[in-house]
Amino acid sequence: MAGTMSSIATDGRRTSSLVSSSAQPTRWAWLLLPGSIFLVVLFVVPLTGLLLLAFGMPNWTLANFSRIGDTPVYLTVMRNTLEISLTVTALAFVLSYPIAYALTNAGTALRTVLLIGVVLPYFTSTLVRTFAWIVLLGRNGVVNQFLLEIGWASQPVTMLYNRFGVILGMTHIVMPMMILPMYTVMSSIDPKLMRAARANGASPLAAFLTIFLPLSLPGLIAGVLLVFIYCLGFYITPALMGGLSDVMITMAISSQILEQLNWSFGAALSVVLLVAVLTTLWVGSRFFPIEQLLGFSDGKAGSNRGRRQMGAQLLLRIGSTANALDRWFPSMGGRTVPILASFLAVLLLLPVGIVVYLSFSASSYFVFPLPGYSLRNYEAFLFDALWVRATFTSIRIALMAVCMAIALGAMLAFGLSRGAMPGRGALVALLLSPIIMPTVIVAVATYFLLARFGLQGTEFGLALGHAVHAIPYVVVIVVANLRDLNPSYERAARSLGAGSWATFRTIVAPLVMPALIVAAFFAFLASFDDVVYVLFLGIGKITTLPMRMWEGIRQDISPTIAAVATLQMLFATTVIVVGTLLRRKKTT
């Protein structure tokens, strides 16, 4: 792990814009202490424990690993994981590129539509979106009802609980994750460069191939990397939508730990997954500074020119060939991309849209189209003691997690932005790893640690896990905001007679407050939507709202879940809107 992270760490130091890399820690650096200790105790220690457990500590052995290698079932599991992850990544890439491209180059109206199509699903919980697909693809699902209606099928088509369903569902869920880094990089490309290419004799296609594509490459690599890693450690969707022959490694881990109670073997499987993820990251970090894809630095990616040079040369050759074609096909492209992108964005929104629609059903089954509108599903949610109790449990845990994550995350953000210290890069890597690491691994590792202190199955223990997961989001949001916070404001305040505390209270705190509120909302959402941590840390004793949905989806797919899902989406939408408004208010 140290090897991988050190390559990220050097990039972190190189690109930190606010801090001159002096070796002496400054006073601000003390703020890093509490958060770092928290992450070491609840993230590094558990992962180390997981490693030791896998190797049979204190009786060192490789038995667990040789068992994985010897059992055909686990080799199949690994092949499944790899096949599904590769397919989903490739599919998501192909479908995401036109959207990201249109998002960058379209007019305001289309861009708004596309952004909603990307951002709304992104902030809708994975569980809700998986539920949407189950409702759509089931034997009596919306798609089958539609196919039977128009006579394209004489009997229901099996689309769920097989490879097709998993790949479709997963692709839909990871697409925003692919689009956003692509879009970030594409939108930073100076449009004048494309004009310069055209002025120098390149046709639209040639300009795209020789200028835009190579410059957007870092974003493409980042998106592919993020999505592939996420797929390797994906649990919810494969577990709910996959068939018996599509077991992925995360499902094997959870079955070993939760059902077979074979901890050391489960730990060994987790280590295999961990190694796969770290290898991917290591390979990826040779092409792209990892922390940049999380919005952590604005530095230019440019350390691997030599390697990228070959690709650029090839594109240049293809581009100049394409230029010759231009004589024969004067107008290519044009409206195709925006139309394709809008179509894809509608597809992105469609599943969640249908869930919202079905939640207002007057029937107690999913019938499409609705026999009539009613609020009965919402009543069923609000007047059911179990649902209500689960909601309050979720809120309690989320609030605890938010308090911890905000306090520690804000201090870390200030320390990172303002403090100088040796080993800053390593710290950045540590901070960001909880969102890069598969949740299943972290949850399993945390479970082993909490079990030692009897904290498994307690709400506080669960909140600790959620806080580890939320801290990176808080840090990223607040650091981005602090970068905008011009130090000259503080100098101005000091010159006008404010002491350091008064400066903080009157200048820094009010300016950072919107970011803190936004960060708190996102931390809340991260905890509120989580299933994986609850599965492992709750040990069946804690039923949060998503947990109850999870159980509901596995047992009977009642329309009440659609109502709950709609309410969750409403909450997520509110968070996005409030976040956007707060940011806008700051800039005006």
Place this chain on the structure above:
Amino acid sequence: MLMKATVSGTEVRTGGITLHNLQKRYGSAVAVDDVSLSVSPGEFISLLGPSGSGKTTTLMMIAGFEMPDSGQVLLDDKDITRLPPHRRELGVIFQNYALFPHMTVAENVAYPLRMRRMAKAEIETRVRRILDQVHLGALASRYPHQMSGGQQQRVAIARALVFDPPVLLLDEPLGALDKKLREHLRNEIKTLHKEVGKTMIYVTHDQDEALAMSDRVAVMHEGRIRQVSAPKDVYRWPADLFVAGFVGEVNLIPIMLKSGTVHGPAGEILPAPSWQDVDRDATLCVRPEHLHLEVSAGSSDGIQGRISGMTFVGDATIFEFRSEAGLQLLSKVLNVSAKRMPEVGDPCVASWAANDATILTE
């Protein structure tokens, strides 16, 4: 320093640009309104105007990045209005240069030739030759971000010239640079123009740049061309109040034209050139360096008042003058030694030579 233009007597020079009634709207806003302009081959012309005056839109219509709603763009009598930008064969130098960040200097300069599918050996020869001409031969394998602003400009020039276009379009190339460097690069562009003899259309909001570099200046405002003249004439004979105020400092004096004489705000007779005999209100333009302040209250034509302030600006002193009627005027006096300067508070008469003033009727 740069390419030698071979202008023999018999050769027909190319690179004339003609704009016929160009019109461009964005929604209800008119960006370019009925712009007509004829640029002869080898001419250096500036489009000068404040931001939003339509000068960049006009240039982008010549380059082909904007499509006019109506009107025509001609290159040597060939209609290129509908031609896509990559077939126009015009060199463009963009603001901040738009050098491709993922390509070296040599690759940047080779780009237009590669897009024209030229033979590899030919490309190499041409790139080497032009890079030597702009003194960048040693830096061919550098990336743009490793170069200074001045070097970047030379790369941009090399890239725009390497395919030998008849016309060079420059979109505020000096916009983002500091003053010293701007003046240096301004001279470099001017020298370049002399050497390569190409038509240059130069967009800028900086009047000093426009006056110093151009054969002619087209002053634009609110989408229209207000005046096209040689720099000297634009300065000396502004066509309207906007041009007078935008190009250089100017004193604007409200006047009344009455049967052969010009009357100032207080009814005094003022020195002014002769005009067609119409009685009306008008404005008299006098440049500060043409406005003299006479301390002894003589009998000459002029405006009575006092000196209300003065500012030392190095080579000259700017006097602020306030007339009895409250009119504020500026007078610029060169700081020549042994010349007695008036003091603040001195009563005096502001006057000028009749031929140095311009009457504007709007």
